[in-house]
Amino acid sequence: MRNISAPRQDLTFAQLKIYYQERGLELNNQFANSLELLTPDGTYNYIAYLLADENGVSIKVVKYAGKDKVDLKENEEYGYCSLLKTTNYVLEKMKIENTTLAKVTSTKRIEKNLVEPVPMREALINAIVHNDFSREIPPVFEIFSDRMEFTSYGGLIQGQSIDDFFSCSSMPRNRELMRVFKDVGLVEQLGSGMSRILSAYDKIIFEISEHFIKVVFPCSWSNETESLASKKINGDENGDENGDEKKLLLLLEKEPGITAKKLSEKLGFSTRKISRMIKKLRESGKIIRIGSDRKGYWRINK
Numbered sequence: 001m002r003n004i005s006a007p008r009q010d011l012t013f014a015q016l017k018i019y020y021q022e023r024g025l026e027l028n029n030q031f032a033n034s035l036e037l038l039t040p041d042g043t044y045n046y047i048a049y050l051l052a053d054e055n056g057v058s059i060k061v062v063k064y065a066g067k068d069k070v071d072l073k074e075n076e077e078y079g080y081c082s083l084l085k086t087t088n089y090v091l092e093k094m095k096i097e098n099t100t101l102a103k104v105t106s107t108k109r110i111e112k113n114l115v116e117p118v119p120m121r122e123a124l125i126n127a128i129v130h131n132d133f134s135r136e137i138p139p140v141f142e143i144f145s146d147r148m149e150f151t152s153y154g155g156l157i158q159g160q161s162i163d164d165f166f167s168c169s170s171m172p173r174n175r176e177l178m179r180v181f182k183d184v185g186l187v188e189q190l191g192s193g194m195s196r197i198l199s200a201y202d203k204i205i206f207e208i209s210e211h212f213i214k215v216v217f218p219c220s221w222s223n224e225t226e227s228l229a230s231k232k233i234n235g236d237e238n239g240d241e242n243g244d245e246k247k248l249l250l251l252l253e254k255e256p257g258i259t260a261k262k263l264s265e266k267l268g269f270s271t272r273k274i275s276r277m278i279k280k281l282r283e284s285g286k287i288i289r290i291g292s293d294r295k296g297y298w299r300i301n302k
Contacts, residue, residue, distance in 0.1 A: 003039050004134055006049035007056070015082035016051050019184040036176045047176045050083040050133060057133065059086055061093050063143040076270050079138070083177070084184060087128050090141065093268030094124060097143055099243070114219040115148055116200045122193035123215045127152040129181050130173045130213075148217045155211050166194065166203055244269070248277055249300060252287060256297035 017027050032038050037048035049055050058079025065071040078089040098120060100111045127139040132154030139152040156165060157173050164171060172178040181187040197205075197215075207214040247267060251258065260278070264271045281287045288299045 004046040005039050006044040006046055006052075008049070009044055011044055011048060011052035012054070013048075013052060013082075015053050015085050016180075019082075019084050023184055025183065035180060045176075046134060047174060047180075050177065051180060053082060054080060055083075056080065057083065057086070057136075057138055059090055059128070059138050059141070061090060061097075061141045061143070063097070065145065067144050067146050069142075074273075076273065078270070083128070084180070084186070087125065087181075087186060089265070089268065090128075091121065091124060092265070094120065094141060094148075096247075096268045098148075112220050115217040119197040119200045120148070120217060122196045123150050123217070125181065125186055126193050127213075127215070129178055129187065130154065132173060146219050148219070150215045150217075152213050153211060155209060155213060162208065165206075165208070166198070245277060245281070248274075249281070249286065252298045253300050256299065258298075 013027075013031075017031075020027050027035075032044065032048065037045055037051070039045045044052075050057060058077045061074075061076045061078065062072070063074035063076075065073045076093065078093070079086045095117070098113050098115050098117060100113055124141065127141075127150045131137075131139045131152040135153060137153040139150065142149045142151070154173060156162070157171055160171055178187060187193070201217070205216050205218075207216065244267075248263065251263060251266060255262075258266075260271055260274050263269070263274045267274070269277075278287070282289070285301055288301050290296050290299050
Protein backbone atom coordinates (compact mmCIF):
# COMPACT_ATOMS: atom_id res chain seq x y z
CA MET A 1 0.00 0.00 0.00
CA ARG A 2 3.03 2.23 -0.35
CA ASN A 3 1.56 4.22 -3.24
CA ILE A 4 -2.01 4.50 -1.92
CA SER A 5 -2.58 7.91 -0.37
CA ALA A 6 -4.08 8.31 3.07
CA PRO A 7 -7.76 9.42 3.10
CA ARG A 8 -6.62 12.56 4.96
CA GLN A 9 -3.31 14.36 5.36
CA ASP A 10 -3.71 16.16 8.72
CA LEU A 11 -2.12 13.24 10.58
CA THR A 12 -0.21 13.26 13.87
CA PHE A 13 2.04 10.50 15.22
CA ALA A 14 2.50 11.05 18.97
CA GLN A 15 1.56 7.42 19.77
CA LEU A 16 3.99 6.04 17.19
CA LYS A 17 6.82 8.13 18.66
CA ILE A 18 6.00 6.90 22.19
CA TYR A 19 6.20 3.25 21.11
CA TYR A 20 9.62 3.91 19.53
CA GLN A 21 10.83 5.77 22.63
CA GLU A 22 9.83 2.81 24.81
CA ARG A 23 12.25 0.73 22.75
CA GLY A 24 15.02 3.30 23.16
CA LEU A 25 14.57 4.63 19.63
CA GLU A 26 13.94 8.21 18.53
CA LEU A 27 12.07 9.35 15.43
CA ASN A 28 13.49 12.54 13.93
CA ASN A 29 11.72 14.95 11.61
CA GLN A 30 12.47 12.69 8.64
CA PHE A 31 10.78 9.60 10.13
CA ALA A 32 7.98 9.57 7.56
CA ASN A 33 10.54 9.25 4.80
CA SER A 34 12.78 6.72 6.59
CA LEU A 35 9.82 4.51 7.52
CA GLU A 36 8.46 4.79 3.95
CA LEU A 37 5.21 6.43 5.02
CA LEU A 38 5.10 8.70 1.97
CA THR A 39 3.86 8.26 -1.59
CA PRO A 40 6.13 9.26 -4.52
CA ASP A 41 4.48 12.70 -4.57
CA GLY A 42 5.34 13.29 -0.90
CA THR A 43 1.91 12.82 0.68
CA TYR A 44 1.18 10.37 3.51
CA ASN A 45 0.39 6.84 2.31
CA TYR A 46 -2.18 4.43 3.74
CA ILE A 47 0.32 2.81 6.12
CA ALA A 48 0.89 6.26 7.64
CA TYR A 49 -2.88 6.57 8.06
CA LEU A 50 -3.00 3.24 9.92
CA LEU A 51 -0.20 4.33 12.27
CA ALA A 52 -1.55 7.84 12.90
CA ASP A 53 -3.03 8.91 16.25
CA GLU A 54 -6.51 9.08 14.69
CA ASN A 55 -7.96 7.08 11.81
CA GLY A 56 -11.18 5.35 10.83
CA VAL A 57 -9.98 1.79 11.39
CA SER A 58 -11.35 -0.47 14.13
CA ILE A 59 -11.02 -4.17 14.93
CA LYS A 60 -13.81 -6.28 16.44
CA VAL A 61 -13.49 -8.99 19.07
CA VAL A 62 -16.75 -10.95 19.10
CA LYS A 63 -17.74 -13.57 21.65
CA TYR A 64 -20.54 -16.13 21.31
CA ALA A 65 -22.09 -18.30 24.02
CA GLY A 66 -22.07 -21.49 21.94
CA LYS A 67 -20.51 -23.11 18.89
CA ASP A 68 -22.35 -20.95 16.34
CA LYS A 69 -23.18 -17.26 15.85
CA VAL A 70 -26.74 -17.48 17.15
CA ASP A 71 -26.21 -16.30 20.74
CA LEU A 72 -24.01 -13.16 20.76
CA LYS A 73 -22.41 -12.59 24.16
CA GLU A 74 -19.99 -9.69 23.53
CA ASN A 75 -19.12 -7.42 20.63
CA GLU A 76 -16.16 -5.23 21.54
CA GLU A 77 -14.53 -2.76 19.18
CA TYR A 78 -10.98 -1.43 19.41
CA GLY A 79 -9.46 1.22 17.19
CA TYR A 80 -9.68 4.71 15.73
CA CYS A 81 -6.11 5.20 17.01
CA SER A 82 -2.63 4.04 15.97
CA LEU A 83 -2.74 0.43 14.76
CA LEU A 84 0.07 -0.28 17.24
CA LYS A 85 -2.15 0.79 20.13
CA THR A 86 -5.15 -1.12 18.73
CA THR A 87 -3.04 -4.26 18.36
CA ASN A 88 -1.93 -4.06 21.99
CA TYR A 89 -5.55 -3.61 23.12
CA VAL A 90 -6.65 -6.68 21.15
CA LEU A 91 -3.67 -8.70 22.43
CA GLU A 92 -4.57 -7.86 26.02
CA LYS A 93 -8.25 -8.67 25.46
CA MET A 94 -7.47 -12.07 23.90
CA LYS A 95 -4.97 -12.82 26.67
CA ILE A 96 -7.77 -12.33 29.19
CA GLU A 97 -10.19 -14.44 27.14
CA ASN A 98 -7.61 -17.23 26.82
CA THR A 99 -8.44 -18.23 30.38
CA THR A 100 -6.96 -21.18 32.20
CA LEU A 101 -8.92 -24.41 32.46
CA ALA A 102 -8.31 -26.42 35.59
CA LYS A 103 -8.71 -30.19 35.68
CA VAL A 104 -8.33 -31.95 39.03
CA THR A 105 -7.25 -35.59 38.88
CA SER A 106 -6.78 -38.04 41.76
CA THR A 107 -3.11 -37.09 42.03
CA LYS A 108 -2.74 -33.49 40.86
CA ARG A 109 -4.32 -30.37 39.43
CA ILE A 110 -3.65 -29.68 35.74
CA GLU A 111 -4.00 -26.17 34.31
CA LYS A 112 -4.04 -25.34 30.64
CA ASN A 113 -5.00 -22.34 28.49
CA LEU A 114 -7.88 -22.70 26.07
CA VAL A 115 -5.41 -22.03 23.24
CA GLU A 116 -1.59 -22.18 23.30
CA PRO A 117 -0.60 -18.56 24.15
CA VAL A 118 2.43 -18.12 21.86
CA PRO A 119 0.79 -19.44 18.64
CA MET A 120 -2.34 -17.42 19.46
CA ARG A 121 -0.30 -14.22 19.78
CA GLU A 122 1.60 -14.89 16.56
CA ALA A 123 -1.58 -15.66 14.60
CA LEU A 124 -3.26 -12.54 15.96
CA ILE A 125 -0.40 -10.26 14.94
CA ASN A 126 -0.12 -11.97 11.54
CA ALA A 127 -3.84 -11.42 10.94
CA ILE A 128 -3.38 -7.69 11.56
CA VAL A 129 -0.04 -6.99 9.93
CA HIS A 130 -0.81 -9.00 6.76
CA ASN A 131 -4.40 -7.80 6.38
CA ASP A 132 -5.32 -5.95 3.17
CA PHE A 133 -6.56 -2.70 4.68
CA SER A 134 -6.84 -1.01 1.28
CA ARG A 135 -10.40 -2.37 0.94
CA GLU A 136 -11.20 -1.04 4.43
CA ILE A 137 -11.99 -4.55 5.69
CA PRO A 138 -10.21 -5.08 9.04
CA PRO A 139 -9.46 -8.48 10.60
CA VAL A 140 -12.04 -10.02 12.96
CA PHE A 141 -11.41 -12.11 16.07
CA GLU A 142 -14.21 -14.45 17.17
CA ILE A 143 -14.48 -16.58 20.30
CA PHE A 144 -16.79 -19.61 20.45
CA SER A 145 -17.31 -22.13 23.25
CA ASP A 146 -15.11 -24.67 21.47
CA ARG A 147 -12.71 -22.58 19.35
CA MET A 148 -11.21 -19.21 18.44
CA GLU A 149 -11.30 -17.94 14.85
CA PHE A 150 -9.03 -15.19 13.49
CA THR A 151 -10.02 -13.95 10.02
CA SER A 152 -7.97 -11.53 7.91
CA TYR A 153 -8.86 -10.13 4.52
CA GLY A 154 -6.66 -10.57 1.47
CA GLY A 155 -6.03 -14.24 0.70
CA LEU A 156 -2.57 -15.20 -0.50
CA ILE A 157 -0.26 -12.49 -1.83
CA GLN A 158 0.04 -12.38 -5.61
CA GLY A 159 2.65 -14.92 -6.68
CA GLN A 160 2.56 -16.73 -3.33
CA SER A 161 1.79 -20.45 -3.27
CA ILE A 162 0.40 -22.54 -0.42
CA ASP A 163 3.88 -24.01 0.06
CA ASP A 164 5.30 -20.47 0.26
CA PHE A 165 2.70 -19.57 2.87
CA PHE A 166 3.72 -22.43 5.16
CA SER A 167 7.46 -22.26 4.43
CA CYS A 168 8.09 -19.73 7.22
CA SER A 169 9.81 -17.41 4.74
CA SER A 170 8.83 -13.77 5.01
CA MET A 171 6.56 -12.43 2.25
CA PRO A 172 4.80 -9.54 4.00
CA ARG A 173 1.81 -7.93 2.32
CA ASN A 174 2.53 -4.67 4.12
CA ARG A 175 6.33 -4.50 4.24
CA GLU A 176 6.43 -1.01 5.80
CA LEU A 177 3.94 -2.00 8.49
CA MET A 178 5.90 -5.17 9.27
CA ARG A 179 9.08 -3.11 9.67
CA VAL A 180 7.39 -0.82 12.24
CA PHE A 181 5.91 -3.77 14.15
CA LYS A 182 9.40 -5.29 14.30
CA ASP A 183 10.94 -2.00 15.47
CA VAL A 184 8.55 -1.76 18.45
CA GLY A 185 8.90 -5.42 19.43
CA LEU A 186 5.52 -6.79 18.30
CA VAL A 187 7.29 -8.94 15.72
CA GLU A 188 10.57 -10.62 16.72
CA GLN A 189 12.06 -12.03 13.55
CA LEU A 190 10.56 -11.81 10.08
CA GLY A 191 8.97 -15.12 9.09
CA SER A 192 9.25 -16.64 12.58
CA GLY A 193 5.55 -16.36 13.46
CA MET A 194 4.43 -19.24 11.27
CA SER A 195 7.05 -21.59 12.69
CA ARG A 196 5.80 -20.84 16.22
CA ILE A 197 2.23 -21.64 15.19
CA LEU A 198 3.16 -24.87 13.38
CA SER A 199 5.27 -26.03 16.32
CA ALA A 200 2.05 -26.49 18.30
CA TYR A 201 -0.70 -26.93 15.66
CA ASP A 202 -1.19 -28.72 12.34
CA LYS A 203 -1.63 -26.82 9.07
CA ILE A 204 -5.25 -27.93 9.06
CA ILE A 205 -6.16 -25.03 11.39
CA PHE A 206 -5.70 -22.67 8.39
CA GLU A 207 -8.55 -22.07 5.94
CA ILE A 208 -7.37 -20.17 2.85
CA SER A 209 -9.77 -18.81 0.24
CA GLU A 210 -9.49 -16.27 -2.55
CA HIS A 211 -10.15 -13.26 -0.32
CA PHE A 212 -9.71 -14.47 3.26
CA ILE A 213 -7.32 -16.39 5.50
CA LYS A 214 -8.82 -17.88 8.65
CA VAL A 215 -7.04 -19.56 11.57
CA VAL A 216 -9.24 -21.83 13.70
CA PHE A 217 -7.78 -22.74 17.09
CA PRO A 218 -9.66 -25.60 18.82
CA CYS A 219 -10.00 -25.02 22.55
CA SER A 220 -8.14 -27.47 24.79
CA TRP A 221 -10.35 -30.07 26.48
CA SER A 222 -13.38 -28.49 24.77
CA ASN A 223 -15.33 -31.76 24.70
CA GLU A 224 -14.86 -32.81 28.32
CA THR A 225 -14.95 -29.31 29.85
CA GLU A 226 -17.23 -27.37 27.52
CA SER A 227 -19.37 -26.11 30.40
CA LEU A 228 -16.27 -24.87 32.20
CA ALA A 229 -14.94 -23.08 29.14
CA SER A 230 -18.18 -21.14 28.75
CA LYS A 231 -17.90 -19.91 32.35
CA LYS A 232 -14.48 -18.28 31.88
CA ILE A 233 -12.55 -20.23 34.47
CA ASN A 234 -9.42 -18.54 35.71
CA GLY A 235 -7.68 -21.10 37.91
CA ASP A 236 -10.97 -22.08 39.59
CA GLU A 237 -12.46 -25.48 38.90
CA ASN A 238 -15.80 -24.38 40.36
CA GLY A 239 -16.34 -21.86 37.57
CA ASP A 240 -17.29 -18.19 37.66
CA GLU A 241 -19.97 -16.75 35.42
CA ASN A 242 -19.16 -13.24 36.65
CA GLY A 243 -15.45 -13.42 35.89
CA ASP A 244 -15.30 -9.97 34.27
CA GLU A 245 -16.97 -8.37 37.28
CA LYS A 246 -14.61 -10.10 39.71
CA LYS A 247 -11.57 -8.95 37.74
CA LEU A 248 -12.89 -5.38 37.82
CA LEU A 249 -13.55 -5.52 41.57
CA LEU A 250 -10.09 -6.91 42.28
CA LEU A 251 -8.49 -4.13 40.27
CA LEU A 252 -10.60 -1.45 42.01
CA GLU A 253 -9.61 -2.89 45.38
CA LYS A 254 -5.93 -2.85 44.40
CA GLU A 255 -6.02 0.61 42.77
CA PRO A 256 -8.99 2.58 44.23
CA GLY A 257 -8.12 5.77 42.37
CA ILE A 258 -7.76 4.17 38.93
CA THR A 259 -9.47 5.89 35.98
CA ALA A 260 -11.93 4.30 33.56
CA LYS A 261 -9.35 4.66 30.80
CA LYS A 262 -6.74 2.74 32.80
CA LEU A 263 -9.33 0.08 33.66
CA SER A 264 -10.01 -0.30 29.95
CA GLU A 265 -6.32 -0.68 29.15
CA LYS A 266 -5.59 -3.19 31.93
CA LEU A 267 -8.67 -5.38 31.46
CA GLY A 268 -8.83 -5.16 27.68
CA PHE A 269 -12.47 -3.99 27.72
CA SER A 270 -13.84 -0.96 25.91
CA THR A 271 -14.48 2.15 28.00
CA ARG A 272 -18.15 1.74 27.13
CA LYS A 273 -18.20 -1.71 28.74
CA ILE A 274 -16.30 -0.41 31.78
CA SER A 275 -18.92 2.33 32.22
CA ARG A 276 -21.73 -0.23 32.05
CA MET A 277 -20.04 -2.47 34.62
CA ILE A 278 -19.31 0.44 36.98
CA LYS A 279 -22.93 1.57 36.75
CA LYS A 280 -24.19 -1.94 37.52
CA LEU A 281 -21.85 -2.32 40.51
CA ARG A 282 -22.87 1.07 41.91
CA GLU A 283 -26.57 0.31 41.52
CA SER A 284 -26.15 -3.04 43.27
CA GLY A 285 -24.25 -1.36 46.11
CA LYS A 286 -21.06 -3.38 45.57
CA ILE A 287 -18.93 -0.24 45.11
CA ILE A 288 -19.20 3.28 46.49
CA ARG A 289 -17.60 6.43 45.08
CA ILE A 290 -15.81 8.48 47.73
CA GLY A 291 -15.08 12.08 46.75
CA SER A 292 -15.39 13.75 43.35
CA ASP A 293 -15.24 12.07 39.95
CA ARG A 294 -11.85 13.67 39.33
CA LYS A 295 -10.06 13.27 42.67
CA GLY A 296 -12.12 10.61 44.43
CA TYR A 297 -11.67 6.86 44.72
CA TRP A 298 -13.68 3.64 44.80
CA ARG A 299 -14.50 1.70 47.95
CA ILE A 300 -15.53 -1.93 47.76
CA ASN A 301 -18.64 -2.52 49.87
CA LYS A 302 -18.08 -5.99 51.30
